[in-house]
Amino acid sequence: AVVSTQSTGDVRLSRQQTHLLDTYQLRNISHNVQIDDVQKLLNELSQSDTRRRRKRAVGNNVAYDYNGYNSAAVTHREMYRLAGLYPNISRLVGVGTTFQGRPLLVMEIVGEKKEKNCPLVWVDGGLHAREWITVAASMVFVRKLLEGYGTDEHITELLDKNKFAIQPLANPDGYAFSWNNERLWRKNRSPTKVAWCKGVDLNRNFDINFGGTGASDFSCSEIYSGPNAFSELESQGIARYLSSVRHKLLAYFSLHSYGQMWLTPLSYTKRKVEDRAIHMEVAKHATRSIREWTGHRYSYGPATALMYITSGDSSDWVYSELNCSHTYGIELGDLGRYAFLLPPSHIQPAGNDVMAGILSAVEYIGTNPSNLTGRKRKRKFKRRKWKS
DSSP states (O other), X not given: OOOOTTOOOXXXXXXXXXXXXXXXXXXXXXXXXXXXXXXXXXXXXXXXXXXXXXXXXXXXXXXXXXTSOOOHHHXXXXXXXXXXXXXXXXXXXXXXXXXXXXXXXXEEEOOTTOOTTOOEEEEEOOSSTTOHHHHHHHHHHHHHHHHHTTTOHHXXXXXXXXXXXXXXXXXHHHHHHHXXXXXXOOSOOOOOSSTTOOOOOGGGOSSSSTTOTTOBOOTTSTTBOOSXXXXXXXXXXXXXXXXXXGGGEEEEEEEEESSOEXXXXXXXXXXXXXXXXXXXXXXXXXXXXXXXXXXXOOEEEEHHHHSOOOSSOHHHHHHHHSOOSEEEEEEESOSSSSTXXXXXXXXXXXXXXHHHHHHHHHHHHHHOGGGOOOOOOSSOXXXXXXXX
């Protein structure tokens, strides 16, 4: 991996490796211990989750818990339930099937007074399997939109003007594996050329600077980009859907964790994009709304400045190929105390962060015509033949 001398990063060490922090080469590198015992924290969270699931059991099924984490199957079942409960303003769309046969589901939500060809806003969560908070927060967001239509003036007005397409669980195979086998699993579960190394990093699999800095061609790497761009059924599903609605795509939001950051384009280069000033205005407005609603402070700025360079990123592909000016990565909480292992008590606050940030951003974009730059596409749109 290429790491800037000014970058920060997280490293997981075994007890046998902690002596490395005292070696001559690392002694002068500033560091602090965020989680003293990862396995102990995993055990505590697992025990707590087991108790919650027993309480939620209804017959042979488990009811969805909006204050806890839920399996892939329970999450999908809840999406079907919500679509049936609110048929006038929602519908479930399948955008493909994973290698292991799980559906890739998108919840479309739009008001009854919608205009024809109204703008579309995309939100996805769970591209990285271990980032459970993004799945849970997405589901909270879906529920708040559905329940708020007709009862909350702000939500009703936004849904009458915009269609929301939300994919809470973009990587169900990887998520299921992190749920049942390896909690900190990141990739999907596709086979690779190395039999014992499964999975591709879906957020390195999009066709934008594919295989460049911040990605790996080694199958066993956590950031393995895959044999070629869009090799994965999950990334294909997102790209196929968004390509079909590209002319009305208002904004794209991809939820990740952690760090409490609102990331603007681009991720694969430090080159300043022509509409950066607009991005920064939207980000400032959104993060201020989050702070006023929840008290959480989010930093904002170009992804390469706040984090690191990555290639094959979904947001970059949407920005560059689909000519969507507003593509943002949102790194939810926390700031590192629990990292990917946020306790369930953080779910509702994270859902409120998503609600406050995205709705205020969409409103700001839609009510400020100067935010719609209409810039000319740098790359000609490529029509693709997708795998069935």
